[in-house]
Amino acid sequence: MSELLRMDGVCRRSNGRTLLDGVNLAVQAGEFVGVVGPNGAGKTTLLSMMGGLWEPSAGQVYLDQTPLSSFRQRQIAQHIAFVPQSTPAGDFRFSARDMVLMGRYSHRQRFAGETANDRAIATIAMQHAKVTSFADRSVTELSGGERQRVAIARALAQQPRLLLLDEPTASLDLSHQLHVLQLVRQLVTKHRLTAVTAIHDLALASRFCDRLILLERGRIVSDGLPIDVLTPDRLATVFGVTAHVRPDPFTNGLMIHVLAPTAVDAVTTGANSHAID
Secondary structure (H helix, E strand, C coil): CCEEEEEEEEEEECEEEEEEEEEEEEECCCEEEECCCCCCCHHHHHHHHHHHCCCCCCEEECCCCCHHHHHCCHHCCEEEEEECCCCCCCCCCEEHHHHHHHHHHHHHCCCCCCCCCHHHHHHHHHHCCCHHCCCCCCCHHCHHHHHHHHHHHHHHCCHHHHHEEECCCCCCCCHHHHHHHHHHHHHHHHHEEEEEECCCHHHHHHHHHHEEEEEEEEEEEEECCCHHHHCCCHHHHHEEEEEEEEECCCCEEEEEEEECCCCCCCCCCCCCCCCCC
């Protein structure tokens, strides 16, 4: 594998708060990386820095060994697509198809209209994301989960080399959660797309991702194979839970059973175990 993106000593501070603190990591081409950690750990900030949406307060982000800060936003969009946590409908009555076609903007000449090739690429992206059944409906009429799938289709229409997804399954039902992660896994495996996703569901992360990055308070505390990152000790330290972890023979991921919170003053103690999200 060759290195696609690298972060060297990246920090991000805002309103007196440190959101990322000295992050060093490399993402290889054709890799599916999951970013995990508790709320407020810096997952969204990390993805935003990777996508050039925010400037580092210190350190540098590199794309193909070139500082990302030297790229214009249009150039970044030709290489990197970002899917946010949620896609508000707003007041614009664009159809889902129109929204997906917006993903082709960075590949068109300025002021040029969409081409037959743009429409063909958008159609394939909609098929992948399973949104063709409501392609002509206004996005204001779609559910949050449907809009999220449209946002994923728009990102795929960009034909990026690096796909960044911030909690892509958060508003989806179980079947569409699996479909989205299976789709990304397939694109990574067969088409050498590189993907980085922030994800809360640790079992799904361990099942689909090649590698996990565990964040706590803006710092990387572990980076490696899921089985090496999601240990009972780290779940206790970072997530504050006592958990049992073992390989899942059905998915090749991990089964993670939370037994109890580690806090001494917890209201309940592990009478019932459940899978962690």
